[in-house]
Amino acid sequence: MHPFEKAVAANWPPHSWSDCTVMVAVSGGADSVALLRSLAAIRESGPGRLIAVHVDHNLRKESDTDAQFVAQLAQQLGIEGILGRVDFELSGPDGIEAAARSARYGFLRTFAMDHGARYVVTAHTADDQIETVLHRILRGTSLAGLSGIPRARELELGISLLRPMLSIRRSEVEAYLADLGQTFRHDETNDESRFFRNRLRNDLLPLLRDAYLPQVDQSLLRLAIGAAECREYVETQASQLLDVCLMRETDESVTLDAKKLGTAPPFLAKEACVLLWKQHAWPRQSMSREKWEALWTLITGDSPAPFELPGGIRAEKKGEQLTLTPLE
Ligand SMILES: Nc1ncnc2c1ncn2[C@@H]1O[C@H](COP(=O)(O)OP(=O)(O)OP(=O)(O)O)[C@@H](O)[C@H]1O
The missing domain is CATH 3.40.50.620 (HUPs)
Structure with a gap:
């Protein structure tokens, strides 16, 4: 062989x-x-x-x-x-x-x-x-x-x-x-x-290898492995958080408990949102940092106005309920 x-x-x-x-x-x-x-x-x-x-x-x-x-x-x-x-x-x-x-x-x-x-x-x-x-x-x-x-x-x-x-x-x-x-x-x-x-x-990459960092490939591969291990742990935690925060889920919309989500560690709350986006195949690449921040402000803010996220996802908060509705 x-x-x-x-x-x-x-x-x-x-x-x-x-x-x-x-x-x-x-x-x-x-x-x-x-x-x-x-x-x-x-x-x-x-x-x-x-x-x-x-x-x-x-x-x-x-x-x-x-x-x-x-x-x-x-x-x-x-x-x-x-x-x-x-x-x-x-x-x-x-x-x-x-x-x-x-x-x-x-x-x-x-x-x-x-x-x-x-x-x-x-x-x-x-x-x-x-x-x-x-x-x-x-x-x-x-x-x-x-x-x-x-x-x-x-x-x-x-x-x-x-x-x-x-x-x-x-x-x-x-x-x-x-x-x-x-x-x-x-x-x-x-x-x-x-x-x-x-x-x-x-x-x-050739420039990095030749001139400064011959070990750059191995460093990046090791980083990926370490990050994957951390990610697995975080995803488990995020999935549990999403389960706890999910109030209603229909073909039309998803409603989350904004208070529970907003009092979780921000990093974990964001991962829970990413997981939700993945589960619904909503476009994530166009969800820039600013968009996630805007969503976070909506989740944690007192009287924010509803707005639309990429992919036509309307985000609206009423009381402690955050509702995400794909408009298309
Ligand atoms: N036209 C194709 N038909 C079938 N398989 C393909 C085709 N293009 C790519 N692939 C498969 O996807 C692998 C990755 O290809 P490539 O790196 O071009 O895609 P990518 O878009 O960067 O990767 P990914 O699809 O995972 O994001 C290829 O090794 C091959 O197995």
């Missing part, structure tokens, strides 16, 4: 998924091609299936070729391939990248349910983790943001989203594909310096 496959197998032992349907999200880029190849190599015989899923976002002129590449690769490996195509104009309050991501996870969720998949796996690497954490630090973030990309999360009841390559470096991916002689698709927008994320990957 190739050392790369050994590393993937150590992160996600094949016997634990040999009788499950596993959907592999394959963009056609190096990372996800390596993930598909390694899972195909290490899978154990059993009733389980591997399915390669590609989502064509229709954003790049090479989109069709990417889809064909993934379909061919799946065929060569004797793996079923599925294509999801975004036929609509991608847009949203959080930008086109976020809209594409949300459409992608929408397809993955639907396909996973349709095919009875137990796992959906993506090819995020340690380098994605390092870039994500640094990007968030520079842009401004929370404890949850500092913990970076989670290794696992529930996509839907009974369907887990896993990242078995999160501890593996991109250089290991490249070496593996070179050893296999396996080609992959190159996303040219990754090289363009106009996107801050790309400048961080291509300019800032």
